[in-house]
Amino acid sequence: MTYEIPAHHPNCFGCGTENPSSMGLQMHIEDRRVLGTxxxxxxHEGGPGLAHGGAVAAVFDDVLGAVPSALHLPAVTASLTVEFRAPAVLGDDLEVEAHLERREGRKLYTRATMHRGTALLAEAHALFIVVDLAHFRRTGQPLPEAWSHWDDTPRS
Incomplete structure (x- = not known):
């Protein structure tokens, strides 16, 4: 079964639809994996004609962050490691894929790749920590509508 993942919130840097600086990442879930384009x-330029490494890392943070969201688990990034294999050329259509490797209590270990066709451009792994929704409520900003059905109890 496939379903589209809405923007984390309209102003999200990675996938927000109302943020003029958004990366424009579009994602969906298929077979327990988060896929995106x-x-x-x-x-987003770094070197001439190439995506900045920080832009690539931001895409990974967003697609990897969609894994806990897909599991209805509010979580925050604790660490993110990106390994660059080949340059991401501006204007190319790229695919990203992320999945949960394992969970240990509040720790979610995730992995992702970025490809242009069959060419591997970069891969990443991240650790996310599950938090309660109060973590996000402390900002004073409204929570995304998509989170309204999430349980609001701390998770271990």
Missing amino acids: IRFASH
């Missing part, structure tokens, strides 16, 4: 534009 990205096309880097000139405002």
Whole structure:
């Protein structure tokens, strides 16, 4: 079964639809994996004609962060490691894929890859820590509508 993942919130840097600086990441879930597409534009440029490494890392943070969201687990990034294999050329259609490797209590270990066709451009792994929704409520900002059905109790 496949279903689209809505933007984390409209102003999300990675996938927000109302943020003019958004990466424009579009994601869906298929077979327990988060799949996404990205096309880097000139405002993501690092080296001439190439995506900035920080832009690539931001995409990974967002797609890996969609894994806990897909599991209805509010979580925050504790660590993110990116290994660059080949340059991401501006304007190319790229695919990202992420999945949960394992869970140990509140710790979620995730992995992702970025490809252009069959060419591996980068891979990443991240550790997310499950938090309660109060963590996000402390900002004073409204929570995304998609989170309204999540349980609001701390998780171990």
